Amino acid sequence: MSGKVYLIGAGPGDPGLLTLRGKEILEKADVVVYDRLVSPAILGMCNPKAKMVDVGKMPQHHKVKQSEINKLLVQFACEMPDATIARLKGGDPFVFGRGGEEALELVNAGVEFEIVPGITSAISVPAYAGIPVSHRGIATSFHIVTGHEKAESNGELSLDFETLAKCQGTLIFLMGIANMDFIAQRLVECGKDPKTPVAFIEKGTTPYQRTVMATLATAGETIVREKVTAPAITIMGGVVELGKSLAWKKNLPLSGKRLVVTRAAKQASGITARLTALGAEVIETPMIETRTLECPCVIPAKAGISSAIFDSLADFDLLAFTSVNGVESFFRQLFAAGYDVRVLAGKKIASVGKITEKKLLEYGIRCDYVPEDHTGEGLGKLLATLVPQSTEGATSNPIPQILLLQGNLADDTLQKLLPQATRWVVYETLPVSELPEWKREAVESADAVVFASSSAVENFVKVMPQSIEGSDSHPEPRASNLKPQTSFCIGRLTEATARKHGFETVTSDETTMDSLVKKIVEYYS
Numbered sequence: 001m002s003g004k005v006y007l008i009g010a011g012p013g014d015p016g017l018l019t020l021r022g023k024e025i026l027e028k029a030d031v032v033v034y035d036r037l038v039s040p041a042i043l044g045m046c047n048p049k050a051k052m053v054d055v056g057k058m059p060q061h062h063k064v065k066q067s068e069i070n071k072l073l074v075q076f077a078c079e080m081p082d083a084t085i086a087r088l089k090g091g092d093p094f095v096f097g098r099g100g101e102e103a104l105e106l107v108n109a110g111v112e113f114e115i116v117p118g119i120t121s122a123i124s125v126p127a128y129a130g131i132p133v134s135h136r137g138i139a140t141s142f143h144i145v146t147g148h149e150k151a152e153s154n155g156e157l158s159l160d161f162e163t164l165a166k167c168q169g170t171l172i173f174l175m176g177i178a179n180m181d182f183i184a185q186r187l188v189e190c191g192k193d194p195k196t197p198v199a200f201i202e203k204g205t206t207p208y209q210r211t212v213m214a215t216l217a218t219a220g221e222t223i224v225r226e227k228v229t230a231p232a233i234t235i236m237g238g239v240v241e242l243g244k245s246l247a248w249k250k251n252l253p254l255s256g257k258r259l260v261v262t263r264a265a266k267q268a269s270g271i272t273a274r275l276t277a278l279g280a281e282v283i284e285t286p287m288i289e290t291r292t293l294e295c296p297c298v299i300p301a302k303a304g305i306s307s308a309i310f311d312s313l314a315d316f317d318l319l320a321f322t323s324v325n326g327v328e329s330f331f332r333q334l335f336a337a338g339y340d341v342r343v344l345a346g347k348k349i350a351s352v353g354k355i356t357e358k359k360l361l362e363y364g365i366r367c368d369y370v371p372e373d374h375t376g377e378g379l380g381k382l383l384a385t386l387v388p389q390s391t392e393g394a395t396s397n398p399i400p401q402i403l404l405l406q407g408n409l410a411d412d413t414l415q416k417l418l419p420q421a422t423r424w425v426v427y428e429t430l431p432v433s434e435l436p437e438w439k440r441e442a443v444e445s446a447d448a449v450v451f452a453s454s455s456a457v458e459n460f461v462k463v464m465p466q467s468i469e470g471s472d473s474h475p476e477p478r479a480s481n482l483k484p485q486t487s488f489c490i491g492r493l494t495e496a497t498a499r500k501h502g503f504e505t506v507t508s509d510e511t512t513m514d515s516l517v518k519k520i521v522e523y524y525s
């Protein structure tokens with residue numbers, strides 16, 4: 001059996017406009033063959049193990065020819081039995097997307113396929129500019145036209161201008177910007193009213209969306225004056241006027257900014273959501289990945305305990321969690337070993353801060369101890385007060401047995417403050433060693449990078465080697481060849497490391513995400 005090919009429409013840009021079916025296929029795809037207009041956020045939804053093939057490289061690199069793409073799809077399907085091959089295209093695959101040609105090639109080769117329609121830019125991009133393509137009393141039809149296809153006989157645009165000029169409905173041109181001066185002139189020559197309202201909508205539905213208004217008479221000169229560039233939709237007709245009252249998409253403080261967030265995936269979602277809500281396009285590029293460790297049979301550091309690890313929990317009075325990863329890894333192991341939360345009955349629970357506390361609550365566990373300052377040191381000091389200081393006290397008030405559940409990179413602050421505590425490493429953190437090509441490209445064109453730790457900066461310059469290279473005078477890798485020269489940092493140490501690597505730095509006043517987001521907005525306002 002050959003693999004199955006899915007021709008999937010990715011929608012116009014906003015990742016929220018991908019269909020559920022499309023997402024479902026991307027999450028399990030073995031190969032993703034994608035076009036230039038597909039947003040990084042959608043590429044980020046693809047199965048991380050999928051082979052990612054970029055066939056839309058532009059402009060320095062050559063675009064892969066359509067005939068080669070057709071062959072490539074057949075080749076993947078034939079070479080990979082049972083594989084899921086996603087062919088991901090902007091908008092809808094059958095609206096000027098050449099999906100029909102690809103499907104015909106698959107039929108001829110006997111390859112099974114499915115079409116997953118997408119939201120076409122022809123309708124959704126005007127909608128994001130507040131322009132309905134039809135409207136009672138204004139437009140009873142709409143016509144979607146390519147402004148690009150040339151006739152083979154004479155090399156002229158293969159458009160029937162006489163007929164188009166007579167259409168009373170809305171005219172929507174895709175790929176029309178380069179030829180719009182000519183198109184507008186021909187429509188006027190063929191009798192269309194030169195005062196017909198026209199809108200150009202550039203990069204619609206993305207954080208870079210821009211609407212430029214004109215009339216048929218001024219269309220060509222407006223494109224030049226306003227430097228309208230592809231991808232853009234041109235829409236003509238009375239409905240364009242409605243856009244003046246219905247334009248609903250607000251210009252937000254971070255509109256048009258592409259920001260790289262280097263936090264670990266689980267911690268990134270909060271800041272990503274906030275920056276996105278402020279209008280930015282966020283490229284999540286975690287610099288570390290965490291892995292739950294296999295459950296050991298015994299708690300390694302606790303001498304004399306040899307029973308199964310979860311049975312030996314009986315020896316502890318207090319469990320201290322220092323991260324969300326620690327909580328998740330602990331419970332993953334607990335459940336995998338066939339136990340449940342009852343093993344924690346009667347135990348005191350401590351958490352380093354509010355986020356870890358909230359995670360514990362998801363498992364039905366309320367914390368007894370959370371330090372005021374949310375640091376390992378704060379937790380250590382708080383728990384140390386539970387330990388009687390004199391040996392006399394110890395007899396009347398026994399020393400509580402404390403188990404620390406931590407990652408492999410946790411420093412020894414807690415153990416220094418709690419020398420009698422036992423440490424159990426429940427997960428390990430590894431630096432990310434390489435980025436997929438599409439992500440590297442997205443990062444290279446970003447405006448700024450957000451760093452929350454020195455190690456994130458160090459690893460970032462390691463995984464972006466082409467862009468950031470050291471030289472004899474500056475042996476440290478430097479950010480100077482990279483477009484994102486600005487970094488938003490949490491903490492002075494992070495700032496110093498970013499400076500060392502040539503980044504300009506903007507550092508939050510406090511070591512919180514709130515404070516950093518405020519700083520980012522201030523910087524761009």
Ligand code: SAH
Nearest residue numbers: 091092095097120121174175203204232233
């Ligand atoms: N299959 C796609 C169209 C591919 S042709 C669809 O259904 O949307 C490519 C053209 O689509 C571009 O030249 C531009 O005219 C239009 N387009 C695609 N995405 C766009 C966007 N986000 N904003 C404006 N125009 C867009």
